[in-house]
Amino acid sequence: MSYKLFLFDLDDTLLDFKESEKLSFSSVMQSLGIQSDMTALFSQYQIENRKLWTEFEKGLITQEYLKVERFRRTLEPLQAAVDPHLVAKRYLEALPESVVLIDGAVEICRELSAAGEVGIVTNGISGVQNQRIAKSALEPYISFICVSEDSGYAKPDVRFFDYAHSLRPHVQKDEMIVIGDRLETDILGAHNFGTDSCWFNPKNDKSMAAVQPKYEVQSLSELRRFIKS
Ligand SMILES: [Mg+2]
Known part of the structure; x- marks a missing residue:
C-alpha cells in the first residue's frame, strides 16, 4: 500500500519523551532547591503523571488540572514549601529546551x-x-x-x-x-x-x-x- x-x-x-522529562524535571527541582533523591522523585512523578494522563484520556479531568496536580502529588510527601503552580510553569518552560x-x-x-x-x-x-x-x-x-x-x-x-x-x-x-x-x-x-x-x-x-x-x-x-x- x-x-x-x-x-x-x-x-x-x-x-x-522520557529522556526529555528526566532532564527537565531534574533541572527544575534543582533550580527550586529541592534536596531529594532525584531518581526516586522522578519515578514518583512518572507514576502520578501516567495516572492523570489516563484520567484525561478518559475525559475525566482537564489538562489545566493535570499540569499542576502531577507536581502537587509528587511533592506532597516532601512537605516542601514550593507552589506546584510555579513548578508546573517552570517545567513547561524547561521541556522544549531538552529535546531528545x-x-x-x-x-x-x-x-x-x-x-x-x-x-x-x-x-x-x-x-x-x-x-x-x-x-x-x-x-x-x-x-x-x-x-x-x-x-x-x-x-x-x-x-x-x-x-x-x-x-x-x-x-x-x-x-x-x-x-x-x-x-x-x-x-x-x-x-x-x-x-x-x-x-x-x-x-x-x-x-x-x-x-x-x-x-x-x-x-x-x-x-x-x-x-x-
Ligand atoms: Mg507516544
Whole structure:
C-alpha cells in the first residue's frame, strides 16, 4: 500500500519523551532547591503523571488540572514549601529546551515527506509540543501538527482524528496511516477512525490489546517499506 499522509505520534515515537522529562524535571527541582533523591522523585512523578494522563484520556479531568496536580502529588510527601503552580510553569518552560530524538527519526521523516506528507498527531500541550518540534531537526519535514489541546479531544477519541483529517480533507482514509507507540491511543484511535496503523514497538512488547495494528516495526527505519519504489 502506498500512503500519501503519514500521521506520526510524537512522544516515544519520534522524540524520546522520557529522556526529555528526566532532564527537565531534574533541572527544575534543582533550580527550586529541592534536596531529594532525584531518581526516586522522578519515578514518583512518572507514576502520578501516567495516572492523570489516563484520567484525561478518559475525559475525566482537564489538562489545566493535570499540569499542576502531577507536581502537587509528587511533592506532597516532601512537605516542601514550593507552589506546584510555579513548578508546573517552570517545567513547561524547561521541556522544549531538552529535546531528545529517537534513532532514525529525522531520516525517516525526511524520506517520507518526499514520498507524501508527514503530520503529527499528539496528545499534549500545544505550546510545548510546537516548541519541541521547532527545537528538533524534524521541523522542515512536518506539514502540520495536530495537538489534543487544539482539537479539544484526545486520542483515541475519533473526534481527534476527525480534526486531524480536517487539516488535509482531500486525503482519503485509505491513503493515510497512523504510526505510534501506544496501542490504547494511537492504534485504537486509528482503528476507530477507520485508517491503517503501524505500531512502533522498539522493545518488542507482547500486545494484549483487543485491537491489533496492521503493521508493527521495531525501528523507525523499517517504515521505509511504505515508500513506493
Ligand atoms: Mg507516544
